[in-house]
Ligand SMILES: NC(=O)C1=CN([C@@H]2O[C@H](COP(=O)(O)OP(=O)(O)OC[C@H]3O[C@@H](n4cnc5c(N)ncnc54)[C@H](O)[C@@H]3O)[C@@H](O)[C@H]2O)[C@@H](O)CC1
């Protein structure tokens with residue numbers, strides 16, 4: 001599914017009106033009707049609605065909603081912000097219709113706040129049709145005062161048309177204040193701000209409304225970003241052939257599991273098996289083999305050179321070259337810990353042509369010299385959380401969080417890698433400039449071990465021969481779905497190992 005910026009939305013809108021010939025007033029009618037249907041679905045009996053309209057086309061949608069609710073027997077009260085002279089032709093048309101029908105309408109000014117408050121308190125629904133994708137810069141008066149009152153006095157629920165007013169469409173920032181919506185009905189498709197904080201926290205439940213722009217037209221116009229879902233990659237998830245054998249499904253080497261962190265490498269390995277890989281080898285510091293061995297049945301184990309502290313390092317195994325071609329892909333990082341002579345260690349591993357997924361301490365080693373990535377031609381996926389991304393960029397977590405899409409895109413492009421920037425919502429960026437957002441974010445995944453599971457899933461898909469883009473996308477989706485399925489009682493109680501158990505059920509959900 002397409003994910004829109006304000007400009008992409010405007011371009012599609014203009015193209016549909018000017019080139020396809022569907023009049024703007026028809027699109028506005030459709031938008032208003034879809035939002036009204038959503039209100040009536042939630043509140044089928046006539047109730048009380050306060051409709052707040054701004055001076056742009058978002059406000060125009062509000063006039064349509066007012067008329068339709070009024071027609072359905074609702075008690076409506078329309079509060080107008082913005083002047084009639086500046087209304088677009090479509091908005092003015094709908095404003096005049098409301099006038100002729102003698103709907104109760106008032107112009108909101110700060111001194112009228114006290115007359116609005118009782119209406120907000122009595123309303124079953126408050127419709128925010130103040131500002132949509134056309135908002136620019138800090139809110140001008142009286143929007144701030146109005147929004148403050150809505151957030152304070154509303155007792156029923158608030159529905160935002162397209163975006164909660166006060167939220168910047170492209171980056172989710174809020175300069176002053178924003179409407180706290182219970183439901184946001186986004187027209188045509190989702191917008192970036194629905195997934196970027198702080199704006200995303202004001203969206204409530206997100207509903208997408210089709211306003212009659214032909215799908216072919218939307219596809220032709222396209223967007224630079226999309227939402228992650230099975231339709232992006234499911235064609236690669238082929239049924240397991242009865243003629244296949246373990247070698248058909250790839251061999252993954254997972255490097256990690258230093259002293260005290262063996263659980264991490266084990267979880268990655270089991271998650272990889274659950275994702276369908278044929279064979280997993282766990283490479284751990286030599287002294288850890290005796291501890292790890294009895295606790296995992298299916299994986300092959302390989303003891304790696306270690307220093308006097310029992311950490312990886314100093315060198316990679318002498319028979320690395322000869323053994324490395326058995327593996328189809330590598331996952332480096334789960335429970336890796338510190339690596340002595342780490343920069344040289346990671347350099348040698350990155351030099352090869354294995355597809356690699358790097359996580360956790362693997363990323364911290366990479367942070368010593370990220371330019372190593374530029375010499376690689378094989379697929380590479382980085383799965384940093386914001387803290388690891390900040391370390392790679394030598395910046396703060398706050399900066400990373402503020403510019404999530406930009407950071408992921410820039411890194412993917414500069415270093416020719418696929419970046420999976422974790423967090424709500426995970427952003428995936430590929431070297432060719434494409435981006436995806438993971439629309440669902442299971443809170444059950446916010447727990448130790450969760451990243452190791454994701455690394456294992458992605459590693460498995462790389463070992464099965466998937467491209468880095470498809471492996472990252474499918475991996476993130478399967479991980480989240482397994483996280484959701486793992487919640488049998490409370491999302492507080494889910495363990496990373498529960499998530500692993502649910503990978504098979506998540507695969508079953510791919511339609
Ligand atoms: N994209 C589409 O295909 C369609 C879009 N429609 C609606 O049109 C909206 C976009 O319409 P517009 O482009 O007219 O934009 P908006 O209605 O979102 O905002 C423009 C209005 O807000 C004012 N404004 C902008 N920044 C402000 C600020 N910081 N403080 C105070 N006032 C500010 C402008 O002066 C103008 O009056 C969408 O969000 C959607 O609701 C629908 O009518 C149907 C079709």
Ligand SMILES: [K+]
Pocket residue numbers: 058128129130131132160161162163164165
């Ligand atoms: K709005």
